Amino acid sequence: MPEHIPFNWPHMTGKELYYIAEAHFNGKLAGDGPYTKRCHHRLEKLSGCLKALLTHSCTAALEMQALLLDIRPGDEVIMPSYTFVSTANAVVLRGGVPVFVDIREDTLNIDEGLIEDAVTPRTRAIAPVHYAGVGCEMDAIMEIAQRRGLKVVEDAAQGFMSTYKGRALGSIGHLGAYSFHETKNVISGEGGALLVNDPDLVQRAEIIREKGTDRSRFFRGEVDKYTWQEAGSSYLPGELIAAFLWAQLEEAGEITENRIARWRRYHEMLEPLEKEGLLRRPVIPAHCLHNAHMYYVLLAPDIDRQPVLDELKKQGIYAVFHYVPLHSAPAGRRYGRAHGAMSRTDNLSVRLIRLPLWHGLPRAAQERTVESLYTALHR
Template structure:
C-alpha cells in the first residue's frame, strides 16, 4: 500500500529507552519509566492522579468496577462510540442508554442527556471523538444535579484541550489509549486518571489484583491480602519506556498531526463549499490534536465507491464506528433514548483519510488529488 491508513508513531528515542530496560534484569520491574510517564501526565497534562494500564479498554473496565456498577444500573453514552465504552459497563451487568450526537463533531449532544436519566442511571460516559472535547460545562452541571459520575473516554485526545484545559481532566475518571494507532503510542497501552479524590482508595485496590498491595509496598503490614475484585491492570516498564520517549515529544507529535489535519481541511474546503463532501466542524472551544481526519460523503454507497477508488490508487481509507444500538447485541443490551436523528445517518457517511506522524506532505497532497479526481469524474 503506497499510502496506508495509519503508521505507528516512531520518534527515534524509543530504542534508547527500551534498551535501558532490556539491559538490566531488575529493570523490567523497576526502571522508573512507569513513574516518569505518570509524573509527566500529572505535571504536564494537568490530571489529578494518573496511572498506566494495559489498554484504554482495561481502563474503562476498571472505571466501571471503581464506580461499583451493578446489574440494573444504567449508563448514558453516545451510540457512536467504540465497543469498549459499552462493554466495560455491560460486563458488570449494566444497561446502556444511548443518545444522539452533534453531526459536525460526532460528540455526544449534551442536550439529549437529561431526558435519558432515570432512577437507575449511575454515570454518563463522554467520548472526546477525534480529540474534540464534549460540552463539559453542561454535562458537569447535569451530573452534579443528578448525582451522577462522569467517565471521560479520552482515547483519542492526548495533549488536546477544551476551553483551555487538557482533555482527560473533565471526568471523575478519564481514560486514555496508547495503542498502535494513537498519536502517542507504546504499541499497546492505556491510562486512567482519577480526578475525583474520593475514588482514589478504591482505585488502588482494584488496580492491583483487588488487594492492598500498594500500601504493603509502601511499607505497611507484613503481607498483602485479597480485599475486593480486581485484576492485573498496570503496564510493564518495557511498554512505559517506549511511551515515555513519545510523551516527551507529545507537543511535536501533535503539532505534526495538526499540520496534516489543517492541510487536508484547507485543500478539501472547495469540495465542502460545493456541497460534495462535508468537513468536520468542531466547536470553537476545541483545540484538537489532529488524531483523526474525517470527511462525510453523500451516503453509504458513495462512501464505498470512494473507498474503492482510493484503493485503486493505493490509498487506504477507513470507516469508523458502527453505532452500538444498531447491532443485535447492542439492541438486546441497551436502548436508544430519543430520536436517532444523526447517529446512524452520519456514521454511514463518515470516512477517515490517512493521517500519521511520518506522513509526507506529498502523500497527503496525493490523497487530496485523488479525492478531487473522484468528484470531478462523477
C-alpha cells in the same frame, strides 16, 4: 513515496529501543517500575489529573472505571452509540445497561441536550466520548451530573493532548481514560491510562489495578503487608511497554504539532470540495483545542460512500470508514437500549471517511489523496 498510502503509520522517536534496553539491563520487567513511575508523573503534569495509572489498554482503564463506580446488574450508563465497543463493554461486563443517545451534527460528540431526558432512577453515570480528540460540551455534562447525583467517566481514548476550555480531556470528569494503541498519536503498541480526578477514588483505583490488593501501599511502606481488599484484576502493563511509552511522552508536544500541521493542510486543500457541496470538513468549536487525531470528511447525503472508498483503494490510498453504531449492532440491541431517535448517528456514520493521517505524512501523499478524492467524488 511508496505506491500505497497507508491509513496509519506508527511514529517512532528513536529512543524506544534504548529505554527498553535500559529497563532490561536494570532487571525490572514487571509493572510499576521506574519507567512506569516516570510516565505517571508526566501524564499527571500534562493533564492536571489528580492521579494517573498506566494500564495495558484503554479498554482496561474503562473497565476499571466501571469497577470504581461499582456498576451492578441493571445500572445504566448514558453514552453515545457512535463509539468503540469498549465504552459499552466495560458497562456490560458488570451487568450494566448502556443507554445510547444521539450525537451532535457538528462534532459528532454526544448531544448534551439529550442526556437529561435519558436519566432514570437506574442511571449511575454519563460516559462522554471525545470523538476525534475534540472535546464534548463538558460544562453542560458536569452540571447535569452534579444536579442529578451522577458520575462522569470520560472516554478520552482519542483525546490525549487535547483540551476543552483550557482543561485537558480526561481530567474534567470524575474519571478519564487514554489510549496509547499504535493507531493513536502517542503510542506504546498496546497501552492506556486511567486518570483519577476524584480524591475519594484514588486509593481504590490503586487497589483494583493491583488485583484487588493494597500492594502499592505496601511498597510505599504504608502497611506492613498487603492483602486482598476488594474485587480487582491485573491491569498493569509491563515495564517494557512503559519504557517505550516514555520515549513517546518525551516528544508528545512535537508529535502533536506535527500532526496538526498535516491536519490543517488537509483542511485547506479540501475547502473547494466543501464549497461545491460534495463533502463537509470537521468542525472544531472555538473553545476546543484538538490533537489532530484524525481527519475525516462527511460526504454529501446523496453520495454512496463505498464506491468512493473503492476508488481510493484502487489508487493505493487506504482511507477507511469508522464505527458501526452500537445501537444497531447485535450486542448493542441485546445488552443496551437506544433512548430516542438516533437519526444523526445513523445518517452521519454512513457518510464518514477517515483520510490517511500520521506523523511525517508527506505533502505529496496528502495532495495525491485529495486529488483522488476529487476524482472519485466528481464521477
